[in-house]
Amino acid sequence: MMRKVIGIIVIIVGLGYVFMSFDFLPVIGDSTAPAHTHVSDYYIENALRDTHSPNLVTAVLADYRGFDTLLETTVMFSAGVCAVMILGSKSHIRNRFLVPKKILKGKPEPGVSAYKTVNKDVMVTLIAIMILLYAIYVLLHGEVGPGGGFQAGALMALSYIVSMMIAPDTRPLFSLSKANAAALAGIGVFIYAFTGLLTVFNGGMFLEYGRLPFPVSNEYLHTIGIMLIEVGVTIGVMATIITILKAIIERVRFDDDRD
Amino acid sequence: MIQHYPALVVILPLCGAALSLALTKIHLHLGRNVIFLSMALSFYMSIMQLRNVVINGPMEYRFGGYAIPYSIEFRIDTVNGLVVAMVALMGLITAFYCISGEIRSEKLKVGGAYAVVALFVAGMLGNASSADAFNMYVFLEITALAAYCLIALGGNRGMVAAFRYMLVGTIAGTFYLLGVGILYSATGTLNMQDMSIIIQQGGKDEAVLVALCLMIAGLGIKSALFPFHGWQPSAHTHEERGSAALIAGVMVKIPVYMLFRFVYCVFGTNFKYMQQILIVLGIFVGIGMMYGSIRAIGQTNMKKLLAYSSITQTSYFMLGIVIGSPVALAGSLLHFIGDAFIKGGLFYCAGAIKYKFGTVNIDNFGRIYKKMPVTSALIVAGALSMIGIPPTVGFFSKWYIAMGAIQTGKYIFVILLIISSLLNAIYFFKIIEKIFMSKDKGLEDVRPVKKGELPWSMLVPMSVCIVVIFLLGFLNVKIINMVLPLLKGVGM
Amino acid sequence: MMTGIEQFLADKGIYYLTFLLLSFGVYGIIACKNYMKKLICMNIMQVAAIVFFLSLGQKKGATIPVLIEGLTNADSYINPLTHALMLTAIVVSLGTTGVGLALLTRIREKFGSVEEDDIIRRQNKL
Missing domain, CATH: 1.20.120 (Four Helix Bundle (Hemerythrin (Met), subunit A))
Known part of the structure; x- marks a missing residue:
């Protein structure tokens, strides 16, 4: 009862917002609003000169505010570690979620007639690899078009998930245990942080790509720097998603499992 | 370098x-x-x-x-x-x-x-x-995620407490994010100093007011300020033993520091609705000081007692922000730093007693000082500091806060501070009495194989806490003089 | 020519919707008795904040923030900053959801249910 009352109070407060006229917020689409005239204009006008990246979101994300993205990857990594720690203890088999047997009949393998249908076969052998290829394209292309490390990592994890869902007992494209995946996520974060540390040891500020210790021109240094951190983000995100998935899936009981 | x-x-x-x-x-x-x-x-x-x-x-x-x-x-x-x-x-x-x-x-x-x-x-x-508003949000969330995990590791009840804290903490994070969004829409920047310069030019009072309300709600939840404290006692009681000191001693303080930054360094004292906001915060703080102390008196679980006591301590830091004079802000900062070691130290003690005897019920603490001298010394030092007895840091910080209140004529807070300290005395003397005077309950050592009071990895942090509590007390003038020039620029 | 109400909705309408979404999320977290539903409501609330930021970043007649040759005017591109910020916020929400699911898995294993009443009853028995 108390809960309903509090809820209704909250909803009334929420409706209170509706009856306010939002005078303090700018009109949507107004290009003279303060939000568009101060920092944002600088980014649009100078991004190409400063970062050599035509994708402005990448320029802001990976260069101007690159430190935020390091923390973003850290958030992912810590979510993975937390999931592993919380689900770390051995659970009693009786307590696990039950999944009906019919989902997993026998031990099918790609190309064997146990599959009964060609679709799954195509999924595992073709689509998973295509997703992986697409992920690499998104990763490499992220600087000039929409895309980037996070999306690439999510796609790579997706290809892993696809092969795991279709044929859980077969070997997926690449196999990772829960502990290895978590460690890999940490290495992804470290690649990112290490890129920053390289610039620090070379006399620049943290993540100042112009100071990376590679013998190429300034333009390429920014490209290399952004690429390095995108690789770090990709590894971190991919490994974290796999970690969380594995940690949760270990607790699921299939009814042909034995103690 | x-x-x-x-x-x-x-x-x-x-x-x-x-x-x-x-x-x-x-x-x-x-x-x-x-x-x-x-x-x-x-x-x-x-x-x-x-x-x-x-x-x-x-x-x-x-x-x-x-x-x-x-x-x-x-x-x-x-x-x-x-x-x-x-x-x-x-x-x-x-x-x-x-x-x-x-x-x-x-x-x-x-x-x-x-x-x-x-x-x-x-x-x-x-x-x-x-010094970047959005960057702070990301750091806040990293802290929060780790905290959910550390609370969840405390066992089955910890798991439920962590889940409930996660829901509340995410509401808090979202409110803070919305506050940042409104500030960004009004100023076009995320850097706090730049933001402050633009706000000082005037004309943004409504946006700042809405953002500040959202931030007080968000950061108040994260720091367990009085009306937003619901998640805190169960989370602090059931959290994992080792890291309890960090969660209870440090984590709940950082949002208070952020609020100080936003109220005084970004919005500034020229802000039109400053007085109204401070009155509302003052009411929260006044009730919080009483509520935390009164609830703590009835507790027999040492961790729960300390958790309720935390609500009082959070109110003390906020008191400095509410009074707003440089001396009060400096006292609040001193209390802020001291309390990390006091509260952290007391949670170390609770963890140590749990480690040795497997209980945190204070009724069982009879004559524990014979078996655990260092732990008892830390409890005494922490309790004296919490009540505010010289030469511990707690006395000096409360002294400066009270002085600031007198200087600005807010006598009501002095009275509340004294009453609250007396209430603190009641429950801390109860613990001290149990440790030194009560009858020995004959607690059994759950780890009888090991010799000595505790492993050295536990004794070292506890000794550091004792030393720092007294050191900060002796160095109080130095610290206050160090921060006063800066606070004079931002305080009222 | 837009009438008054249309003009009003075009100018500020989305703010009402986002704040309505936010209140629904908060209401759900308070009122739902099922922890899974609470988790979903938490996601709804976070989406509201993300939509709010994205709507702040819009400009009339502007294109996506990928530079096109010959178009250097700052008014021609929507605000890249809010979009970059929201990528981070989305990741934070993903991480929180992951931890929440992990916690729920353990709670379900221990207490046999994700209903709040059942959990409280089992907790008191422990």
Whole structure:
């Protein structure tokens, strides 16, 4: 009862917002609003000169505010570690979620007639690899078009998930245990942080790509720097998603499992 | 190299955490030792940067090397230099304290646990040094995620407490994010100094008011300020033993520091609705001081008692913000730093007694001082400081807060402060009485094999806490003089 | 020519919707008795904050923030900053959801249910 009352109070407060006229917020689409005239204009006008990246979101994300993205990857990594720690203890088999047997009949393998249908076969052998290829394209292309490390990592994890869902007992494209995946996520974060540390040891500020210790021109240094951190983000995100998935899936009981 | 210290202080524990799991695969304790090394370096750098700030003035660090409003900035002045040093020291000794709770059988758990602690510390360090509103949000969430995990590791009840805290904490984070969004829409920047300059030009009062309300709600929930404290007692009671000191002693303070930054350094004292906001906060604080103390008196579980006492302490820091004079703000900061070691130390004691005897019920504490002299000494030092008896730090900080209240004519807060301190005395003397005078309950040692009071990894952090409680008491004038010039610029 | 109400909705309408979404999320977290539903409501609330930021970043007649040759005017591109910030916020929400699911898995294993009443009853028995 108390809960309903509090809820209704909250909803009334929420409706209170509706009856306010939002005078303090700018009109949507107004290009003279303060939000568009101060920092944002600088980014649009100078991004190409400063970062050599035509994708402005990448320029802001990976260069101007690159430190935020390091923390973003850290958030992912810590979510993975937390999931592993919380689900770390051995659970009693009786307590696990039950999944009906019919989902997993026998031990099918790609190309064997146990599959009964060609679709799954195509999924595992073709689509998973295509997703992986697409992920690499998104990763490499992220600087000039929409895309980037996070999306690439999510796609790579997706290809892993696809092969795991279709044929859980077969070997997926690449196999990772829960502990290895978590460690890999940490290495992804470290690649990112290490890129920053390289610039620090070379006399620049943290993540100042112009100071990376590679013998190429300034333009390429920014490209290399952004690429390095995108690789770090990709590894971190991919490994974290796999970690969380594995940690949760270990607790699921299939009814042909034995103690 | 010293100009890089503000960034390295945060990044070193982060790197340690990232590598911990991979290194643990090589050797069980390699990851742990790397984390210790990174935290010790981080503490050393925080002290060096504090020294540099005192001598040469504020340090700013621009990530990526771009000009100020376009890149993320870390800004260290005397106030947050002190906070950073406090967090780094607490993090280091707490990581040390966690050695006793290691589960040696599983590599993954050893590496993972220290990684979570290091991430937790890195998040708080970043929150204290950052000068960028959105950057603070991300650090806040890193801290929160690690905290959910550490609370959940405390057992089955901890799991439910962590889940409930997660829901509430996410509401808080979202409110803070919306506040940042409204400020961004009004000023067009995320850098706090730039924001402050634009707000001082005037005409943004409505937007600032809405943003401030959202931030008070968000940060109030995170710091367990009185009407938003619902999640706190159960979370603090059931959290994991080793890291309890960090969660209860440091985590709930960082949002108060952020609120101070926003209210005084960004919005400034010229803000039109300042008085109204301070009156509302004053009511919260006044009720909170009484409520926490009164609820704590009835508790028999030591952790729960300390959790309710935390609500009172949070109100004391907020009291400095409500009074707003430089002296009160300085006293509040001193209390802020001192209380991390007091509250952290008392949680160390609760953890140590649980470790040795398997109970935290204070009715069973009869004559425990014979078996645990160091623990009892820390409890006494912490209790005296909490009540406010010289020469501990608690007395001086409360003295400065009261002085600020008298200077600005807000006598009601002096009365409330004294009543609340007396109430503190009731429940802390109850614990002291149990430890020294009550009949021996004949507690059984749950780990009879080991000799001595406690393992040295627990004794060292506890001794550090005792030393710091008295040291801060003796150094109080120095610290106050250090921060006063800065606070005179922003206070009322 | 837009009438008054249309003009009003075009100018500020989305703010009402986002804040309505936010209140629904908060209401759900308070009122739902099922922890899974609470977790979903938490996601709804976070989406509201993300939509709010994205609507702040819009400009009339502007294109996506990928530079096109010959178009250097700052008014021609929508605000890249809010989009970059929201990528981070999305990741934070993903991480929180992951931890929440992990916690729920353990709670379900221990207490046999994700209903709040059942959990409280089992907790008191422990």
